[in-house]
Amino acid sequence: MKTIIVDDEPLALDLLRSILSAIEDVEIIAECSNGRDAIAAVSSLHPDLIFLDIQMPGINGFEVVKAMQSDTMPMVIFATAYNQFAIDAFDLHAVDYLLKPFDPERIERAVQRAIERRSAPENDGGFKTPLIGAIEEITRRLDKESGAVSSPEEEIPQGIKRKLLIRDSGMVKVVPFDDIDWVDAAGDYMCVHALGETHIVRSTLRELLEKLDDKMFIRIHRSTVVNIERVVSVTRLQKGGSLLHLADGNSLRVSRNYREAIRSLFQ
Template sequence: MITCLIIDDEPFARDELAAQLAEADDIDIVGQCSNAIEAMQAISKLKPQLIFLDIQMPRITGMELIAMLDPATMPRVVFVTAYDQFAVQAFDRHAFDYLLKPVDEQRLQRTLEKVRRDLHPQAIGDLAPSLLEHLPCYTGQRLKVVPVQEVEYVFSDLGGVHVATAKEKVHTHMTLKVMEEKTPLIRCHRQYLVAPAAIAEIELLDTGGEVITRSGAKVPVSRRYLKPLKQIFGFH
């Protein structure tokens, strides 16, 4: 069975595609998501082999969602879009496949045949912008979109990965590695990333150092990352 996730902010479009996919005996629809934040959690938890992804969604677009995923565990991605044929051709070289809305049954079958023949994840990171503008986070039952410019630091512990702003700390399903690659945050410790714009002071310690953020938070800096961090600000 091929596990599949449908991501679209339009309920009718999700249901229509799900009905078409239900005709295929080897496609297992493990979930449906109405936005990118729900999708991030579902992809992390369910690890689908295939996702059908709408490009135009509010707040976080389909292409921005792809930028948030770890390329090493990227599922096959089929974009579902209302773009005209000329716009879609721009994505055709990078995405595993694309479908135009309304989805044609025969075209969908050709896509599924391609998926069946392909056993390897697709590297489509070229679709994404180089840096993310916001992070998908959550706290309790609340889903939050946190602008990257508001993030002071990010850290991981046994409870997961946490995003800290001057006002609050929330959780995210993104990894430190992806955020280091896709945001201006820089590594200062094996378990910490910090925003250079949030740094007010760097205290030098025997064990390395400690960053004091503009909100007064303290972030550890290991010896390995102390020198590169100082050099960012012109210290030697």
């Protein structure tokens, strides 16, 4: 399996490389020390598997997951020093993880599970769905621990047009549709990327598409919608499809099934 390892601690990265290099089924194709490089490496190298440290400065491991397209998402094994309540959330959503300090036998078991998972039929939303579920569960528990309470439904302003209302840490954020760069669906969750932030919303892609302007937002993959006004360039891929490069620096893959929609927009 083509594998990327990500950790901001050089010693942890060295240890992980050493252990994985001894596993026959793993080929390390890149090493990253921060989240931004990890996102770029996944986009360009298309790994099968990524070992991803959660607690990194700047863009952490959870934000790396949110930034990746569901349809092109590799398998992820989190590396963490989190406490038990977070570990319980990973177990609840069947998300694999490694506790620091790393144990060679535990890493080998995680690799074997990844091999088995790769050959199993993907669920709706692919590998991203359980990851987002675990992230939401951990966020909910952190909010509860800190005393944040979600706003009741009746307190949400009604009748706001062309805006998305998102509950986050006890408050409601108002995100204008025009500020949305792209949207990624993962099962029952939507990752809404707007002005450098990613908001997780419980919704279906169909429900959101009914609200968005179909002249501005188009579907480019089974689970991905993009604001066409954010596209600055397009790169064709050798095996069909293409990459859309956005003004915020992200690159999104367009599947062959949706390339005609892209072509018509640029005629």
